[in-house]
Amino acid sequence: MVTTTIPGVAAEESTEAPRQITTRVGPSDHVFRLIARAGGAAVLLIMLLVGCFLLYRGSTALQVAGWSFFTTEAWDPDSNNFGVAALLVGTVLVAMVALSFAVPLAIGTALYISEYAPGRLQRTLVSLVDLMAAVPSVVYGLLGAYLLEGKVIYLARWLSTWLGWIPIFRVDGVDPRDPLATMSVYTSSTFIAGMVVAMMVTPIISSVMREVFSQAPVGEREGAYALGATKWGMIRAVVLPFGRGGMIGGTMLGLGRALGETIxxxxxxxxxxxxxxxxxxxxxxxxxxxxxxxYGEASDFGLSALMAAGLALFLMTLVVNFIASTIIVRSRSGAESEA
Structure with missing residues (x-):
């Protein structure tokens, strides 16, 4: 048996139970805890109230439609033929197209700002990216409708020509290799809408990733350089593993914005x-x-159906955020950093 003797303390006294250390919480700490708990409770309460409001206003339509509300593609509430199957699929497709453009662009932008840009240029780029996030969605809609759409249809035709064997890139009713084929089939599509939404969510995703990348431990960075790593080698071994949770969190934050984008x-x-x-x-x-x-022209029953559709979107967003939070907890930034 090994005992530890504290100088100046009798041996029999040193074998007693260790002294418990307590801290006295000051008034400011009590106030801070109260405010933090009240803020968290307020957020949960607001979410609960929103869900209850949508359920209450949409209950009439849900009772009429039943489970077919989630399987019907048509939308004609006044004829009792309506559902959110096509709506949910379209919402998810727009969001997936947006993320396929936004995530690579956001990662590249965040890495350049945090790792490569000089100090003065870095501050300018940070301000510009944050300013892009503040641009109203109607401005992006105008940009997409009157400028982007006329250019993107040629990209859509090229994708249909060479990747048309993939079902998602197939265009029915037209031969993309025919030079006289109409181009109107490529306008007002999910692809164009997704690209516009990508411009809106890229600043948000990039800002989150940039903040996480900039917090990568300096010691691990210097250790990678000491072992002979190049700049990209250090980023691949230290910055990206450290920022994995932030990358997932930023992506899911952008996904939530993309799912709810309206105008x-x-x-x-x-x-x-x-x-x-x-x-x-x-x-x-x-x-x-x-x-x-x-919304502006709907009847009372049609308004109830719209509320039910909003409830479906609300629940889908909650599920996505719950999955994202689970992934982030299991891949906390820096937990698996390879110094």
Whole structure:
């Protein structure tokens, strides 16, 4: 048995139980804890109230439609033929197209600002990226409708020509290799709407990633250089593993924005109430765009159906955020950094 003797303390006294150390919490700490808990409780309460409000206002439509509300593609509430199947698929497709453009661009932008840009240029780029996040969505919608759409249809035709064997890039009713084929089939598509939404969510994703990349431990950076790593080698071994949680969190934050984007999608996409997996072809719809389109002219029952559609979008967003939070907890930034 090994005992530790403290100088100046009798041996029999040193074998007693260790002294418990307590800290006295001051009034300022109590106030801070109260404010923090109140803020968290307020957020949960607001989310609960929003969900209850949508459920209450949409209950009439849900009782009439039943489970077919989640499987019906058409949207004609006044004829009792409505559902969110096509709406949810269109919403997810727009968000996936947006993320496929936004995430690589955001990662490159964040890495350049945090790792390569000189100090003076870095501050300018940070301000510009943050300013892009503050631009109203209607401005992006105008940009997409009157400038981007006329240019992107040629890219859509090229993708359809060479990748048309993939179902998602197929365009029905036209031969993309025919030089006389109409180009109108590529306008007002999910692909164009997704590109516009990508411009809106890229600044948000980039800002989150940039902050996480800049917090990578200096000791691990210097250790990588000491072992002979290049700049990119250090980024690959230290910065990217450290920022994995932030990358996932930023992506999911952008996904939440993309799922709920309204005006830009409403201004570009042509409403088609059927499940369309072809993102390059004219037509599509999303839940938020439908609500913006029909809210002003809907009857009482139609308004209840719109509330039910909003409830479906609300629940889908909660599920996405819950999955994202689970992934972030399991891949906390820096936990698996390879120094």
């Amino acid at each position: 830009a999608v409403y201004m570009i996409i042509t409403p088609v109430f059927e499940i369309k997996w072809q993102v390059l072809q004219n037509g599509g719809i999303s839940v938020s765009a439908l609500i913006a389109q029909q």
